[in-house]
Amino acid sequence: xxxxxxxxxxxxxxxxxxxxxxxxxxxxxxxxxxxxxxxxxxxxxxxxxxxxxxxxxxxxxxxxxxxxxxxxxxxxxxxxxxxxxxxxxxxxxxxxxxxxxxxxxxxxxxxxxxxxxxxxxxxxxxxxxxxxxxxxxxxxxxxxxxxxxxxx
Numbered sequence: 655x656x657x658x659x660x661x662x663x664x665x666x667x668x669x670x671x672x673x674x675x676x677x678x679x680x681x682x683x684x685x686x687x688x689x690x691x692x693x694x695x696x697x698x699x700x701x702x703x704x705x706x707x708x709x710x711x712x713x714x715x716x717x718x719x720x721x722x723x724x725x726x727x728x729x730x731x732x733x734x735x736x737x738x739x740x741x742x743x744x745x746x747x748x749x750x751x752x753x754x755x756x757x758x759x760x761x762x763x764x765x766x767x768x769x770x771x772x773x774x775x776x777x778x779x780x781x782x783x784x785x786x787x788x789x790x791x792x793x794x795x796x797x798x799x800x801x802x803x804x805x806x
Contacts, residue, residue, distance in 0.1 A: 670713065675706040679705065683701055684779065699785060710738075748785040762775070
């Protein structure tokens with residue numbers, strides 16, 4: 655069992671890093687920027703994405719590829735930022751166009767969570783995660799690019 659887990663450590667590490675980035679992106683982008691500060695939707699998603707970059711880089715480098723002491727951090731950051739640029743466009747535009755489509759289909763509405771009496775837009779939340787999920791369609795190219803970071 656331990657042998658099977660260690661064989662897939664990079665795979666699980668990558669998704670742990672990505673999941674952590676999504677959580678940071680959602681908290682900063684949707685909750686803080688859009689909900690509390692009232693920024694425009696695309697701006698909030700963008701700020702959340704940018705806030706998640708350091709989290710994603712550090713966790714991917716350490717968990718997925720175990721390259722803590724590679725000595726190539728500067729070149730790895732540059733390569734990582736190039737990959738993230740394309741991921742950023744897919745995420746922000748994917749979230750935005752999903753939001754527009756869902757609003758057109760269902761209209762705009764809020765739901766109140768029981769007990770804590772918190773109102774939120776399920777359409778906004780779904781579209782935020784759909785933007786991130788649209789990156790999953792390009793996960794193969796991202797994974798290949800990130801693997802490239804550790805092979806030079």
